[in-house]
Amino acid sequence: MADFKSGIKPTRPTIFNSLLESSLPEKEQAVSRLHGEAQLLLGAGEETTSWTLAVGTFHLLNKPEMLHALTEELQTVVVDLQTLPPWHVLEKLPNLTGVIKESICLSYGVSLRTMRVAPTEDLVYKGKGRNIG
DSSP, X not given: OHHHHTXXXXXXXXXXXXXXXXXXXXXXXXXXXXHHHXXXXXXXXXXXXXXXXXXXXXXXXXXHHHHHHHHHHHHTTOSBTTBOOOHHHXXXXXXXHHHHHHHHXXXXXXXXXXXXXXXXXXXXXXXXXXXXX
């Protein structure tokens, strides 16, 4: 924040710089808010992701036939490691998609409540429906 206030710009854009340069009220640009954003980034972007990767890696190493099938599948689209295929190509690979989905399912999720969404029907709580849409 001191760098920002003194006019020092980072060499790459950051979330914090974006928040400080935004038109958010000053209260939303306080140090406590930036601290909360940093904690959220570390918790959501680091711990859960690293654990999911660890779970997936364990199961691939524990089942060599799965690792072999995934490796063969990836070799059909990855010609050289310097130029990886675009996401729309990778997401069509059944083994890769399966490994990703199973790794997410087997690892722990976020510690927040999952939002309940029912865009085409009434939500019912204790037998009483209410149209909220």
